[in-house]
Amino acid sequence: MEISIREMREEDLDRVMEIEAETFNPPWSREAFLLELTKNILAKYIVVLADGEIAGYGGVWLIIDEGHITNIAIDKKYRGLGLGKALLEGLIQICVDRNIRAITLEVRKSNEVAKSLYKKYGFIEYGIRPNYYHDNNEDAIIMWKSI
Incomplete structure (x- = not known):
């Protein structure tokens, strides 16, 4: 399988919304993604392609010298193939390229797969947002x- 990463584009939103709907409850709206892509100057979003098909996406907000990963999602049929790793590496590289000094994110307490991935990349648990x-x-x- 050929894996590649590129910036998310407006024309990607139909596919991104399919993945968003199957991954998150409640999902972000199409309008929210459109605002992130067109109006939020702090936001950078990427997609991961598997053999040319969008298989996942991720985003980060670049705020002064900190990055805040907003979301990472992989289509269910592509999970377990290293695409989440590729997305995370892509988001970290965006931060490195922009001289970001630290990256933060929130993850569900029960999401052991994601927490394990983040820990492999040097993320450390620092606190809890109750009832988030x-x-x-x-x-x-x-x-x-x-970083």
């Missing part, structure tokens, strides 16, 4: 990585 996820009031783990 509105669908079930699950806590979020706050993680940070210095």
Whole structure:
């Protein structure tokens, strides 16, 4: 399988929304993604392609010298193939290229697969946001990585 990363474009939104809907509850709206791509000067979004098909996406906000990973999602049929790793590496590289000194993210307390991936890349658990996820009031783990 050929894997590549590129910037997300407006024409990617139909596919991104399919992945978003199957991954998150509640999902972000199409309008939210459109605003991120066209109006939010702090936001950078990328997609990962598997043999030319969009298989996932991720985003980061670049705020002064910190990066905040907003989301990472992989289509269910492509999970376990290293595409989440490729996206995370792409987001970290965006931060490195812009002289970001640290990256943060929130992850569901129960999402062991994601937490394990983040830890492999040097993210450390720093705190908890109680009842962060509105669908079930699950806590979020706050993680940070210095660059």
